[in-house]
Amino acid sequence: MNPPAGGWSIASADDASAPGCDLVRQWLREHNHAANPVFMRQLGQPEHEARPLVLTVVADGREVGGLIAETRLAWLRISIMAVAPEWRSRGLGSALLEEAVRRAVERGCVHAYVDTMDYQAPGFYLAHGFAIVGEIPDWDSSGHGKFFLTKRLR
Incomplete structure (x- = not known):
């Protein structure tokens, strides 16, 4: 698109600390506060900060699986879950997921969210009630899709 005569121009930068970036962030914050003030106030309260939820499975004196997540407001967000290859298909992933959900519900979560590649674990999450x-x-x-899945916890 060509700018109007004497109008505007577009500049480019290689990082998000470039001049103008703080203004862009400020404009979005101001818009969000005007459009959804209750949510934005909640986000700003210390008791609503994201809380890490990290679980590991230890067998034979070594870690063989783990889940890295966080809870915030009504949501459990699972970032990473993996099990050592030789320990897969033994129920560790299911146990990790169930424990994460249990702890998230204790923290007041109502929903869970995860994203996964088509070659990772969409079938696992679908089998555990995610949609x-x-x-x-x-x-x-490279031709691989990413899926976004959620589940109502209670």
Whole structure:
């Protein structure tokens, strides 16, 4: 798009600390506060900060699986879950997920969210009551899709 004569121009930068970035963030914060003041006030309260939820499975004196997540407001967000190859298909993933959900519910969570690649674990999460709510095809630019899944916890 060509700018109007004497109007505006677009500049480019290589990082998010470039001049103008703080203003862009400020404008979005101001808009969000005007459009959804209750939510934005909640986010600003210390008791609503994201709380880490990290679980590991130890067997034979070593870690063989783990889950890295956080809870915030009514949501459990699972970032990473993995099990050592030789320990897969033994129920560790299910146990990790169940424990994360149990702890999240104790923290007041009502929902869970996870994203996973099509070659990772969409079937695992579907088998545990999650539903696909979105997909980005070719997420990795190599033909693999990314799925977004949620579950109501209670």
